[in-house]
Amino acid sequence: MDPSSVKIPPMLDLTADNITPNTLLINSQCPDKRFKYLMAQLVTHLHDFARETRLTTDEWMSAIQFLTATGQKCSSTRQEFILLSDTLGLSMLVDAMNHPKPPGATEGTVLGPFHTDDAIVYEEGASICSEGKGEPMLVQCTLRDTLGNPVVGATIDVWETDDTGHYDTQYEGREGPDCRGILRSTEEGFAFKAVRPVSYPVPTDGPVGDMLKKLKRHAFRPSHMHFKINAPGFDELVTALYIRGDPYETSDAVFGVKSSLITDLNKISDTKISDALCAAKYGIKPGDWLLCKDFVLTTNEQNSQLRVKAAEAALRKLGSRAKLVDGLPVADDLD
Amino acid sequence: MDPSSVKIPPMLDLTADNITPNTLLINSQCPDKRFKYLMAQLVTHLHDFARETRLTTDEWMSAIQFLTATGQKCSSTRQEFILLSDTLGLSMLVDAMNHPKPPGATEGTVLGPFHTDDAIVYEEGASICSEGKGEPMLVQCTLRDTLGNPVVGATIDVWETDDTGHYDTQYEGREGPDCRGILRSTEEGFAFKAVRPVSYPVPTDGPVGDMLKKLKRHAFRPSHMHFKINAPGFDELVTALYIRGDPYETSDAVFGVKSSLITDLNKISDTKISDALCAAKYGIKPGDWLLCKDFVLTTNEQNSQLRVKAAEAALRKLGSRAKLVDGLPVADDLD
Numbered sequence: 001m002d003p004s005s006v007k008i009p010p011m012l013d014l015t016a017d018n019i020t021p022n023t024l025l026i027n028s029q030c031p032d033k034r035f036k037y038l039m040a041q042l043v044t045h046l047h048d049f050a051r052e053t054r055l056t057t058d059e060w061m062s063a064i065q066f067l068t069a070t071g072q073k074c075s076s077t078r079q080e081f082i083l084l085s086d087t088l089g090l091s092m093l094v095d096a097m098n099h100p101k102p103p104g105a106t107e108g109t110v111l112g113p114f115h116t117d118d119a120i121v122y123e124e125g126a127s128i129c130s131e132g133k134g135e136p137m138l139v140q141c142t143l144r145d146t147l148g149n150p151v152v153g154a155t156i157d158v159w160e161t162d163d164t165g166h167y168d169t170q171y172e173g174r175e176g177p178d179c180r181g182i183l184r185s186t187e188e189g190f191a192f193k194a195v196r197p198v199s200y201p202v203p204t205d206g207p208v209g210d211m212l213k214k215l216k217r218h219a220f221r222p223s224h225m226h227f228k229i230n231a232p233g234f235d236e237l238v239t240a241l242y243i244r245g246d247p248y249e250t251s252d253a254v255f256g257v258k259s260s261l262i263t264d265l266n267k268i269s270d271t272k273i274s275d276a277l278c279a280a281k282y283g284i285k286p287g288d289w290l291l292c293k294d295f296v297l298t299t300n301e302q303n304s305q306l307r308v309k310a311a312e313a314a315l316r317k318l319g320s321r322a323k324l325v326d327g328l329p330v331a332d333d334l335d
Numbered sequence: 336m337d338p339s340s341v342k343i344p345p346m347l348d349l350t351a352d353n354i355t356p357n358t359l360l361i362n363s364q365c366p367d368k369r370f371k372y373l374m375a376q377l378v379t380h381l382h383d384f385a386r387e388t389r390l391t392t393d394e395w396m397s398a399i400q401f402l403t404a405t406g407q408k409c410s411s412t413r414q415e416f417i418l419l420s421d422t423l424g425l426s427m428l429v430d431a432m433n434h435p436k437p438p439g440a441t442e443g444t445v446l447g448p449f450h451t452d453d454a455i456v457y458e459e460g461a462s463i464c465s466e467g468k469g470e471p472m473l474v475q476c477t478l479r480d481t482l483g484n485p486v487v488g489a490t491i492d493v494w495e496t497d498d499t500g501h502y503d504t505q506y507e508g509r510e511g512p513d514c515r516g517i518l519r520s521t522e523e524g525f526a527f528k529a530v531r532p533v534s535y536p537v538p539t540d541g542p543v544g545d546m547l548k549k550l551k552r553h554a555f556r557p558s559h560m561h562f563k564i565n566a567p568g569f570d571e572l573v574t575a576l577y578i579r580g581d582p583y584e585t586s587d588a589v590f591g592v593k594s595s596l597i598t599d600l601n602k603i604s605d606t607k608i609s610d611a612l613c614a615a616k617y618g619i620k621p622g623d624w625l626l627c628k629d630f631v632l633t634t635n636e637q638n639s640q641l642r643v644k645a646a647e648a649a650l651r652k653l654g655s656r657a658k659l660v661d662g663l664p665v666a667d668d669l670d
Contacts, residue, residue: 010586030549038394045384050425051428057430068406071404079399089357094390096350250345318386
């Protein structure tokens with residue numbers, strides 16, 4: 001629609017019933033079709049929420065104060081809005097929609113609020129953790145495409161808590177990255193030394209913590225290690241490995257656990273030859289922990305095809321009149 | 336429902352389709368029925384929004400950053416989230432639902448982000464503005480209930496911009512309230528001196544300003560003076576008088592204008608006897624501006640009856656299975 005052809009009627013005497021179409025109408029001047037569609041759906045849901053709950057002025061003000069406090073809790077090392085999105089299941093949903101997987105590919109999960117951009121690149125087998133951060137653990141992985149070909153030269157960003165359940169960013173006076181690092185894959189995959197992950201509560205000293213308390217929800221995540229894997233031609237894989245048997249395995253506060261990502265944690269044996277070779281190669285000892293995983297990446301093309309197919313199915317199911325442009329819904333111009 | 340009877344199933348392998356019922360289920364442990372209902376509707380709308388728009392990871396991150404910046408723009412004298420609510424039509428909707436009016440009562444409108452709690456109580460006829468803040472204007476009002484009885488002893492909180500279109504809180508180094516004040520009503524109503532309001536843009540140097548630019552919307556509000564009127568037994572009246580003939584009268588950036596609140600601004604005549612008496616009484620001169628209004632308050636009882644009636648009608652229209660408890664919807668326990 002040509003913006004100059006939009007007839008904005010007098011915005012006067014708006015009521016609880018006609019405020020919504022009028023807000024959509026004034027926003028319809030937006031030349032960016034995708035943004036216009038996002039705003040139209042946002043305003044519609046926001047107003048419907050208020051109308052069907054009969055949101056009170058006091059509740060509205062509590063929400064204003066909650067959102068304000070959530071924004072003000074954020075810093076360069078704390079992202080309370082991501083935590084809110086995580087605990088409301090939105091992050092998991094956005095990840096699932098954006099990263100559908102073909103059979104055999106490694107599933108994704110939530111990024112969480114603790115990724116940073118300052119991790120250091122480590123050599124194969126190096127430790128991403130400083131001394132004394134927990135029980136030593138070797139992580140040994142392969143990295144392939146869905147046809148079984150090794151993916152060489154990928155960037156693997158990993159991060160985890162120490163044995164107290166805290167990420168480096170949660171310590172005051174943090175001087176640099178710890179318990180996080182970047183690896184590059186070879187034909188054999190990649191390996192690094194780390195510490196055994198532990199379960200921990202998401203930060204509860206902010207507005208999201210207050211919300212969880214009010215909902216009588218626990219704040220724990222099961223023990224896990226994060227991975228963010230990028231390689232040219234492949235869809236970014238944001239995932240995590242969950243240590244099998246964790247008490248919070250089936251009640252993760254941020255809905256991130258998938259069966260296929262639950263992984264056995266074993267001890268390096270002092271009798272198995274393969275373990276002895278591994279121990280020798282990486283300078284670890286029997287009794288240290290060993291976490292192994294075969295990661296399988298999805299190509300950009302596979303991702304794109306699966307995303308569009310899922311979008312088409314979802315719009316059909318919703319009876320939506322939106323059409324897909326570049327794989328994303330926008331309003332039908334005839335609306 | 337007894338929380339101990341809620342069977343929370345294993346939260347594992349959640350998909351774009353089943354994440355919503357599972358999030359509702361884990362939140363269903365909340366003992367506060369109203370909060371549980373608000374959260375259930377919020378999560379449902381949030382997820383539906385993401386699903387039907389196929390929200391991308393980049394768009395989700397933009398939203399996280401927008402909300403964070405909005406929170407961080409807030410200060411003791413700036414409320415960017417209220418401005419967001421105002422420009423999305425939500426504030427107007429919440430006001431309309433919470434303050435329905437019986438015939439003859441003065442309509443309400445948006446509070447806006449510029450009310451403060453530090454206004455001074457003034458004597459009848461005093462000026463709420465310091466010298467040089469604009470063209471002098473006398474505001475002379477009556478205050479009655481819908482039966483025509485004067486409402487005596489009400490607290491009338493008023494605030495407006497100066498002639499540059501800025502509230503006192505928008506000046507750096509603000510030392511105290513200006514162009515705002517509190518009056519008390521007598522049998523005759525209330526009167527105070529102020530300055531002629533001017534139209535002005537809402538603050539555009541924050542995230543909400545960026546959003547309006549992207550939507551190709553102007554940021555102006557028509558000239559107006561705010562009133563917040565409280566009296567025992569009466570529903571709080573948050574309203575404003577809009578000066579007739581303002582160029583933004585029909586395109587208010589925050590959807591606040593109602594025909595019944597558009598008011599003539601006249602000059603004190605040098606020939607009319609009533610104006611001469613008024614000028615003598617309040618120490619103003621011919622040529623100064625005069626704004627008059629008969630305010631009519633709604634009782635708490637009238638408000639309560641109208642609210643419940645509107646809530647019942649809205650739930651019927653929506654086909655909602657929620658039931659009203661204390662006039663507000665909560666989920667049916669059998670759901």
